[in-house]
Amino acid sequence: METIERIKKQIAENPILLYMKGSPKLPSCGFSSQAAQVVMSCGEKFAYVDILQNPEIRAELPKYANWPTFPQLWIDGELIGGCDIMVEMFQKGELQPLVKETADKYRTEEPEA
Numbered sequence: 001m002e003t004i005e006r007i008k009k010q011i012a013e014n015p016i017l018l019y020m021k022g023s024p025k026l027p028s029c030g031f032s033s034q035a036a037q038v039v040m041s042c043g044e045k046f047a048y049v050d051i052l053q054n055p056e057i058r059a060e061l062p063k064y065a066n067w068p069t070f071p072q073l074w075i076d077g078e079l080i081g082g083c084d085i086m087v088e089m090f091q092k093g094e095l096q097p098l099v100k101e102t103a104d105k106y107r108t109e110e111p112e113a
Contacts, residue, residue: 003060011074014047015106016099019061020071021052028052031083035071038090044103076102 001009011017016039022028024036028050039046051058051070062068065079073080075098080086089095 003056004064007057007061007064010047010049011077014074015076015102016044016046017074018046018048018071019051019057019074020048021050023050024048029070031069032071035073035083035086038086038095039073039099041090042096042099044099046099075099076105 018024018035018039020027020032020035022032024040027033027036036048049057051061058070061070061072065072067079067082069082071083071086073082073086080089080095080098086095089098
């Protein structure tokens with residue numbers, strides 16, 4: 001699969017997706033650490049892609065997203081931004097409802113009887 005197709009598939013299949021260096025539990029840079037903390041603080045599950053383990057994504061995603069740096073947060077198929085934007089949105093109380101609403105929208109619950 002072409003790298004851009006993989007990126008599109010990841011974004012389509014994961015309503016809340018963080019492209020970062022390392023993992024949320026073991027981030028490999030300060031910005032990725034901060035970004036993961038902010039998203040985890042929203043209290044919903046999210047997917048992540050370690051770009052250090054995926055050099056082709058690291059090379060192609062900035063072109064696809066038209067965003068040069070990592071981390072990158074994607075919610076419901078839209079690029080939200082990088083670390084500074086995420087922290088600012090979190091501090092303003094804008095990120096939490098966005099993450100929650102998106103998680104709720106994609107949550108698969110049993111229909112009530």
